[in-house]
Structures are given as structure tokens and as C-alpha cells.
Amino acid sequence: MEKIAVIGGGSWATALVKILSENHSQIHWWMRSSNDVQHLINYRHNPRYLSGVQFDLNYVKPSTDLKAVVAAADWVILAVPAAFIVEALDDLPKDAFKDKVVVSAIKGMVPKENILVTDYVEKYYHVPNTHQLVIAGPCHAEEVALEKQSYLTIGSHDLATAERFCELLRNRYVKANPLDDLDGIEYCAVMKNIIALACGIARGLNYGDNFQAVMVSNAMFEIERFLDAVMPMHRALNGSAYLGDLLVTAYSQFSRNRTFGNMIGHGYTVKSAQIEMNMVAEGYYAVQSIYELNKILKVDMPITTAVYLILYERISPAVEFEILKDKFK
The missing domain is CATH 1.10.1040.10 (N-(1-d-carboxylethyl)-l-norvaline Dehydrogenase; domain 2)
Structure with a gap:
């Protein structure tokens, strides 16, 4: 069973948890709000986003403990808005992502630094770009919730790693393909x-x-x-x-x-x-x-x-x- 951390509680993070849990990966899901985590544990859905999506808590483990969530996973998916990524990761030690693959599902740049999220992770957490992936669409979270046919592209400098991640995403309504253009x-x-x-x-x-x-x-x-x-x-x-x-x-x-x-x-x-x-x-x-x-x-x-x-x-x-x-x- 693959162990995956998802960082973020918004609609895109929720959609990714849905996709990944389809294949019975172990999802450690960090959300900032303790109320949202407790709601998800009690009622099996995110109270704020895509609330119609029900989660199997045998595979989805919500938590507010970021360090524990990251430590438990081999893959770490970043799915918070770019404007808040610095704040979200601030409590992590600089070696938190050692020996892990970091996947950016963020479609923005780090403000003030004016750099991509992958560049930020490499600069401050020392993760080489060969151990990073990016997720591209076209794919709206709302259509994932409805299980509409969707397509994802995984950008990487290492196609073998990208293909491994694609296998975690593919299901009856999602197709995923690797592409060797992480930065582009x-x-x-x-x-x-x-x-x-x-x-x-x-x-x-x-x-x-x-x-x-x-x-x-x-x-x-x-x-x-x-x-x-x-x-x-x-x-x-x-x-x-x-x-x-x-x-x-x-x-x-x-x-x-x-x-x-x-x-x-x-x-x-x-x-x-x-x-x-x-x-x-x-x-x-x-x-x-x-x-x-x-x-x-x-x-x-x-x-x-x-x-x-x-x-x-x-x-x-x-x-x-x-x-x-x-x-x-």
C-alpha cells in the first residue's frame, strides 16, 4: 500500500484525496482546521469543499499534525494556495522531505520570492528537482467529485518516477500521463x-x-x-x-x-x-x-x-x- 501525504484542505486537495483513495492508497491528509478534521472523522466528508464526496476512513487519515503526516508518507502532495505555502510548511524541519517525492499540485508562484513552488522546495528543503513532480490538468475538482472523465499530466525530470505516480492516479474516470517538462x-x-x-x-x-x-x-x-x-x-x-x-x-x-x-x-x-x-x-x-x-x-x-x-x-x-x-x- 502506497503511503501518500496530502497537504491542504481545499477543493483541489479534496479531489486528489478522492482520486488517490480509489486505488486504496494510504492517504495521510493534513488540514489546518481541527474542526474540519473532526467533522471528516465523524461524517466522512469535507464540510467546506466538495461536501458530497464520501471518504473511506480505512484509507483516508485526516490530521492537523503536519510533521506526523509528512513523516508517515513516501509521497508528499502540496495542495495549498501558493500565497500560503511558506506559512503552511514553516514548522517543518528542513530535512522533512528527505527520501520522499514531493508533488506540487499548486498552480501559482511564491509571492515576494517570485519563484515556482518546486524552486522554493528545492531552495529551502533541499529536494532536488529529480525528486519533484507537478500535476497539470485539464481537470477541475468539481468534475472529479462528479466522476466526470478527466485527464492529468504529471511533469517531471524523471519519467520513471512520474509514471509511478500516474499509476496511483489512474482509475475509471481519470487518465494520467507523464511528461518530461516539469518547469514548462x-x-x-x-x-x-x-x-x-x-x-x-x-x-x-x-x-x-x-x-x-x-x-x-x-x-x-x-x-x-x-x-x-x-x-x-x-x-x-x-x-x-x-x-x-x-x-x-x-x-x-x-x-x-x-x-x-x-x-x-x-x-x-x-x-x-x-x-x-x-x-x-x-x-x-x-x-x-x-x-x-x-x-x-x-x-x-x-x-x-x-x-x-x-x-x-x-x-x-x-x-x-x-x-x-x-x-x-
């Missing part, structure tokens, strides 16, 4: 949330489907330029880990980044949108990191720049999109 997949997952924010803003401003299709097409070129600058290699960006993940996040009703952007387009302030959503839109934090990083790279990124100016410089969304639309072809 992780950066693309960050970028697609920014694009989804832009799509939501456009919808809130009453731009139509024609405009959104053109923006998403232009976004793929923007992502390609960025990836070529930050981590150059040959990539088939029309693959599901890249284009597929972008499309589902840009168009789906379940996309929290698109929802957040839609509220901004309708006139919400950032703070009021965050309060009403009561969920983290990774793109809000990611766009600042990418914008700061691009000051060095100097890549042409009109969509990213527009979203940054709207969210952080308080430029009117209507004014910024009037400028942005003339940059598309």
Missing part, C-alpha cells in the same frame, strides 16, 4: 490562471465570445514567448497540459480565476471580490510575480500587463481593455 508545465499552469482572469474581466465588461477566442489565441503566443525566455526547450503547446489546461480554466463555470475576473469586470474591487468568493484565485498573486519577473526578461506580454495594471495599479478595466484589444491580431 508549472509555468504554464501559472500563466493560464492569469489568462483566465483576463477572460473573466472581458466577460464582465460584456465582450463577447469572438473577442475571448481571439484573446485566448493570442494568449498562447504570449505563453510561448514567456516559456521560451524563461525555460527554452521544444514543447508541443497544443497538448492537453498546456492548451487544454488553459481552455478549461478560461472557459469553465468552475474556474475561480475566471469568476474573480468577471467580478472585477463588473466593478468589484479586489478586496470585495475576494471576500465574496471566499476562495483563492491563484492568478491574482501570480500576475504580480510574473510581472516582476518579466521586468528582467522583457517579454512582450500585453495580457499579463493589462491584468496587472487593473488589479495592482487600479487602472479602469474598461480603459485597459480598450488599449488591449488593439494589440490583438
